[in-house]
Structure formats: structure tokens, C-alpha cells
Amino acid sequence: MATTSAFVPSSALLAPPSASQPELPRDCTFSESDWRALAPFWYPVAFSHEVTGQPYAARLLDERVVLYRISDGTVHAARDICFHRGVPMSMGHVEGDEIICRYHGLRYDCSGKCVSIPAHPNGAISPRLRLQVYQAQEKYGLIWVRLVDDGPRELPEMTEWNDPDYIQVLPESVDIAAAAGRQIEGFLDVSHFAFVHKESFGEPDNPVVPDYVVTKTKSGFIADYISSVSNYAHGFKHLGPPDFMWHRRFETFLPFTAKLTVIFPGGGKLHIMNAASPVSARKTRLFVPICRNFDKEADLQPTLDFNYQVFAEDIAIVERQFPEDLPLDLHAEAHFPADRSSITYRKGLAALGLGRSYTA
16 A cells, blocks of 8 residues: 655645645545545545534544534534644634634634634735635435535435434444455455354355346446345344345445345335445444334334444454455455455446555
8 A cells, every 4th residue: 555655845734725636635544546536425424413513523534624513503524724823623613604713713614714813803814724625414314525526426325214114223333443445345245144243143054145136336336135144133033934035235335335225024124324434544434324114113222232243243354354455456366256246346446546456
């Protein structure tokens, strides 16, 4: 993995970079080409409930980001630095529609423009005193941000989240010391159930992966996987008919989000969005909005506990994979037929312009 370490003249720190060609974050852990390929996409960086009138600090693709709500409740995002003296804006506070730097009280509006310097209330304000703002939107109980605007891009789809027939479940996020690409590929993998998840729902005596179909979409691909492996946790396997065939649909939204739909006996549907937010090249914050249209009155804690168990089982593997970054050169690792989703995923990332050897 190449790491950007180019010298940056001090004059470059006096003004925000242009929106068309932003500078890479300080101590960036991505290659420049990978960072620029990933920066235009949407990623979740916080829960909605974490972002209040008090500025909230997050990190995305090594960039420091500040999130805050203005008086009408909308969320705004900017690079977490005041270009006057380099103090994080997340240390400040919000009044009305303005975010205020804690160091010298400079006030910035939602466009990033500095509108007040308390030390010189009647003086001219340098156009270089401007925050670098980012697009932000709120959906599925999460705040999503993109660092580069290269034109319209849609968020990953989970239309069931706002369907009144579904209940919403929002587990705590999970921090993973691994590349986002490795985590997503593990989520899409169907041949590890019998081995990695044998304590939660996997069936060691049922490891065979039936053939399945992968269909490309404009955002990634869909994989429809049908097998006899039950999605019930151990201790609840008896709830399903013995000959029931479980339909799992994986829908991928490149680069780092995938949605799993599981059809239960009786027609109930469970939807799990696996949104891996790349904090850095090898650090990921995983957000997992879940909704279902059955057992709507049941206690949610068993659902949360089950998901945390599955997460932990996956993390134990993903954090130890080597190379740490996902090889996009298909000759770098061996494959077998059950890896059809993995191979398609790697090809999709390569098509985005990510490095052929490795990417985060």
C-alpha cells in the first residue's frame, strides 16, 4: 500500500483546496489514485442521534470531518479545521445557522463563508477564511457524507426502512481493524457459514454451496443464493420447516455497502444493510441498519445480541487476513466456484479505478 507523504508548502495551508481537486488528507493511508476514486461516494460517518447542535467530529478516508445541525434541524458537514489557525471546528459550537470556532470566535455560515471576525467587527474578511464544506444527508438513521462532488450519486437503497409495515433496528456501530473491502467481501461470502458462524447459525454438517446466479446492476450486482442453511440462531432452528429452502439476496452498492434480504418461512422478510465506512485504509466503522416485517412486537435485544455475535465471528477472521488489503488482481489469490460474488465484487472495485494489486 502506497502512502502519500509529499511535502506540502505552508502557504497551501492558508486556504482550503479547490472542490475540483482537493488535497489529500494529512498522513493519508491510501494511494492517491485510490483516494480520488473513493472520495466521490457516499459513506455513513455517524448515527443521526450522535449529531446535535454540538459539533461532532468524524473521520472518513483519513479526512477529519465536522458534522452539525443548524436551527432547522438539517445536518451540515465540513472539513474539521478553521483555516485561520488550524483549530478543529468540532471544538466550537453552533448558534442558529452558524458554526463558531472556539479559538477566536470566527463564525461561518452553511456555505462555509466566514461572516464575522469578532476581533475586527467592521473589517474586511479574507475570502481564504472559508470552510471546505461537504455534501451530507440523513437516511436509515445515519448521516452520510461524500468528500468530492463529481455529480449526482444516489445513496444505497433500502426502501423498506420507511415502510410502515417494517420495524427498524439499529445496532451499535462496530470498529474493525481491517480494510473496508475485506469486510464487505466477507459479508458477501456464502461458503464460510459452516465454519466461521458455527456458534451462531452456521451448520457444520451442511457446508455445500449450491450454484447461484450473479446479476450486474448499475450500482454493483445482485447475487441470489438459495440453500437449506437456516438463518435462525442455534436453539431456534426448530422454528423452520425441515425442508425449507432459504432465499438470501445480496445486493451490492459499490464500493463498500451491501444489503442482504432473507426470506423467512411464512414470507417474512429481513433486510440487513452492511455499510462499511472507511475511516482509513485499514480501519473501518461498520453501520448495520436492519428492518423486518415480522415479530414486530418481540423484544429487540435478542436480535441485537445475535447480530453482535455474528459481527464478532466475522471480525475475528477479517482482522487477521493477509494481505491486509483486498487483492483486485484475480491471479493474486486462488478461487473456487462459490467465490462468484467475491470475484464479481473485486472486478467491480477495479472498474472504479482502484489499484489492481490492493485497495482499502
